[in-house]
Amino acid sequence: MLEKLQLVLQESWESAAIELTRFLPHLLGAAVLIVVGAGLGWLAGRITRWLLWRARADLGAERLGIMGPARRLGIESPSAFIARVVRWGITLAAFVPALYSLDARLAADLVRRFLLYLPHLVVAVGLLWAGFLVSRFVGRSVLIAAVNTGFGSARLLAALARWGIVLVVLAVALEHLGIGRATVLTAFAILFGGITLALAIAAGFGSQDVVRQWWAGRLQLPEKRDEEPFRHW
Amino acid sequence: MAKAEVLPPRAVSAVEAIDRADIVVGIPSFNNARTIGHVVEATHAGLVKYFPQSRAIIVNSDGGSTDGTQEIVTGLQVQSSDVLLISHPIFPVHRLTIPYHGLPGKGSAFRCIFRVAEKLGAKACAVVDSDLRSINPEWVQLLIAPLLQQGYDYVSPYYFRHKYDGTITNSIVYPLTRALYGQRVRQPIGGDFGFSGRLASHFLAQPVWDTDVARYGIDIWMTTTAICGGFRVCQSFLGSKLHDAKDPGADLSAMLVQVLGTVFSLMETHEDVWRRVSGSEETPLMGFRFAVGVEPIAVNTQRMLDHFRNGVSNLRDVWSLVLGPADLWCLEEAARARPEAFRLDDGLWTRIVYDFAAAYHHRRIDRQHLIRSFLPLYMGRVASFVREVAESDAPAVEERLEQLCRVFEENKAHLAKRWSS
Numbered sequence: 001m002l003e004k005l006q007l008v009l010q011e012s013w014e015s016a017a018i019e020l021t022r023f024l025p026h027l028l029g030a031a032v033l034i035v036v037g038a039g040l041g042w043l044a045g046r047i048t049r050w051l052l053w054r055a056r057a058d059l060g061a062e063r064l065g066i067m068g069p070a071r072r073l074g075i076e077s078p079s080a081f082i083a084r085v086v087r088w089g090i091t092l093a094a095f096v097p098a099l100y101s102l103d104a105r106l107a108a109d110l111v112r113r114f115l116l117y118l119p120h121l122v123v124a125v126g127l128l129w130a131g132f133l134v135s136r137f138v139g140r141s142v143l144i145a146a147v148n149t150g151f152g153s154a155r156l157l158a159a160l161a162r163w164g165i166v167l168v169v170l171a172v173a174l175e176h177l178g179i180g181r182a183t184v185l186t187a188f189a190i191l192f193g194g195i196t197l198a199l200a201i202a203a204g205f206g207s208q209d210v211v212r213q214w215w216a217g218r219l220q221l222p223e224k225r226d227e228e229p230f231r232h233w
Numbered sequence: 234m235a236k237a238e239v240l241p242p243r244a245v246s247a248v249e250a251i252d253r254a255d256i257v258v259g260i261p262s263f264n265n266a267r268t269i270g271h272v273v274e275a276t277h278a279g280l281v282k283y284f285p286q287s288r289a290i291i292v293n294s295d296g297g298s299t300d301g302t303q304e305i306v307t308g309l310q311v312q313s314s315d316v317l318l319i320s321h322p323i324f325p326v327h328r329l330t331i332p333y334h335g336l337p338g339k340g341s342a343f344r345c346i347f348r349v350a351e352k353l354g355a356k357a358c359a360v361v362d363s364d365l366r367s368i369n370p371e372w373v374q375l376l377i378a379p380l381l382q383q384g385y386d387y388v389s390p391y392y393f394r395h396k397y398d399g400t401i402t403n404s405i406v407y408p409l410t411r412a413l414y415g416q417r418v419r420q421p422i423g424g425d426f427g428f429s430g431r432l433a434s435h436f437l438a439q440p441v442w443d444t445d446v447a448r449y450g451i452d453i454w455m456t457t458t459a460i461c462g463g464f465r466v467c468q469s470f471l472g473s474k475l476h477d478a479k480d481p482g483a484d485l486s487a488m489l490v491q492v493l494g495t496v497f498s499l500m501e502t503h504e505d506v507w508r509r510v511s512g513s514e515e516t517p518l519m520g521f522r523f524a525v526g527v528e529p530i531a532v533n534t535q536r537m538l539d540h541f542r543n544g545v546s547n548l549r550d551v552w553s554l555v556l557g558p559a560d561l562w563c564l565e566e567a568a569r570a571r572p573e574a575f576r577l578d579d580g581l582w583t584r585i586v587y588d589f590a591a592a593y594h595h596r597r598i599d600r601q602h603l604i605r606s607f608l609p610l611y612m613g614r615v616a617s618f619v620r621e622v623a624e625s626d627a628p629a630v631e632e633r634l635e636q637l638c639r640v641f642e643e644n645k646a647h648l649a650k651r652w653s654s
């Protein structure tokens with residue numbers, strides 16, 4: 001009995017040692033790949049940062065007016081941000097051959113899924129970024145126009161315009177990523193359908209007199225606006 | 234590559250048939266059937282009375298009028314009067330109406346007129362608005378004679394206006410142009426100008442006809458280009474300027490955007506000029522100055538104040554990208570003041586205008602947003618000015634404006650600093 005136990009333990013230990021001996025080189029290889037990748041990533045990041053500094057990318061971004069939205073996202077320096085993206089992109093890319101080194105089949109499957117999903121991710125990020133910029137521009141346009149036409153709740157109107165666009169873009173981005181597709185679409189349809197219905201009812205009730213007057217005096221001209229009696233130019 | 238012809242083919246043939254002219258008077262128009270007849274008659278009378286020895290042509294550059302404006306111009310029968318004329322004209326005064334192409338606006342209309350002047354080899358030209366009710370034959374003499382007889386290249390108008398009229402000119406364009414370019418041209422966007430044939434060719438050669446200059450910016454562009462181009466500039470006193478009743482659809486916001494946008498854009502074009510100019514000098518004034526009675530105007534300053542206060546409470550975030558914190562605080566204090574104590578002083582106003590010019594140059598925010606957000610500040614300034622000069626007569630108002638102009642000149646270093654930072 002003891003001899004059998006000893007044999008079993010010895011065989012288990014030998015199997016484990018053989019597996020470990022077979023696996024260790026793969027593990028070491030993966031570690032080396034990751035370290036080299038991290039080193040290359042660091043170097044590429046430094047080079048990118050230097051090139052963007054020479055090209056005065058931060059000043060260009062300021063001039064293009066994208067620093068405002070960028071700062072809100074916690075990006076103080078576009079060149080530093082891009083350099084960091086390059087660095088971590090190369091570092092993460094080094095994990096791919098490292099995974100292959102450990103298990104080719106699993107790695108291949110993961111890489112295939114990631115590469116198929118990547119375009120959706122890129123498009124979604126681009127949509128969100130563009131949507132954010134557009135919403136900011138439209139919000140400011142509405143705010144200034146509302147102030148200049150004497151609208152009392154200019155900020156509210158501007159916020160509605162801005163967040164309306166953000167919601168639309170967010171729904172489109174989530175739908176593109178396939179996250180809660182049905183839920184997002186349904187919620188979006190309910191929300192905007194509700195807003196449209198409310199606006200239609202409000203417009204209908206609010207313009208009863210105007211419509212009545214229009215029908216009653218179809219040929220009457222609109223009233224003159226109250227303006228200063230002198231010429232500004 | 235040959236430049237594209239500005240005039241339509243039919244107009245080219247008509248101009249070539251006339252062949253040569255000494256004087257061209259242009260009248261841009263769009264649906265001005267009610268007033269253009271009077272303008273053409275006054276112009277015609279001025280040409281035959283004061284320049285009977287000269288070949289002259291009246292050119293109506295029209296933007297596609299649908300109310301019969303062009304037909305009135307071409308069909309008008311103008312009678313020469315023995316009472317009016319001392320000597321009879323040698324040459325008939327030709328009349329031509331041309332539909333202009335390009336961006337809709339006065340600038341495109343002027344471009345046609347410049348081209349006609351260039352093709353005819355005109356020595357002197359003038360342009361007058363088509364909705365003038367106060368034009369008389371003497372205007373033609375006052376706009377053309379300095380060009381032909383005294384060698385000037387550009388004649389800017391000088392009107393006697395109600396103290397509340399022309400507030401964009403009084404609050405912004407005149408003091409700013411004077412401080413920048415060193416010439417005291419009182420009405421740089423007056424609308425009725427004289428210019429030499431040489432200057433007309435210079436205008437035509439500039440690449441501005443696809444910009445805001447082609448819309449409402451043409452007046453200030455002409456004045457600034459003449460000053461910065463080293464041309465001889467003078468002014469002529471034309472008396473009062475009365476237009477046809479104001480178009481209620483005219484949008485002040487759009488006007489301010491185009492005029493101010495052109496002024497700021499010109500500051501970029503002529504940066505080397507305004508950086509080296511210091512102070513200002515008088516621009517010669519032709520004609521006999523006289524006072525004109527004007528009807529009192531009641532102004533609703535409360536509406537302007539409400540617009541200003543609405544701007545202060547809602548546009549602070551936008552203005553904080555342009556103005557300094559101290560000036561923002563001053564604006565908030567002003568918004569809290571009682572209407573009878575409301576005031577935007579000259580120093581604050583000057584810094585606001587200069588900071589907006591610098592922000593336009595640096596593109597801190599979208600330029601259209603920047604200038605449209607300026608409107609509440611402008612309304613506040615107008616309200617402040619109206620309140621200040623409510624009891625003042627014309628000379629006192631001019632003296633008040635002179636003070637404002639001196640502050641603009643003294644604060645020019647602030648502009649230079651903000652422009653470069």
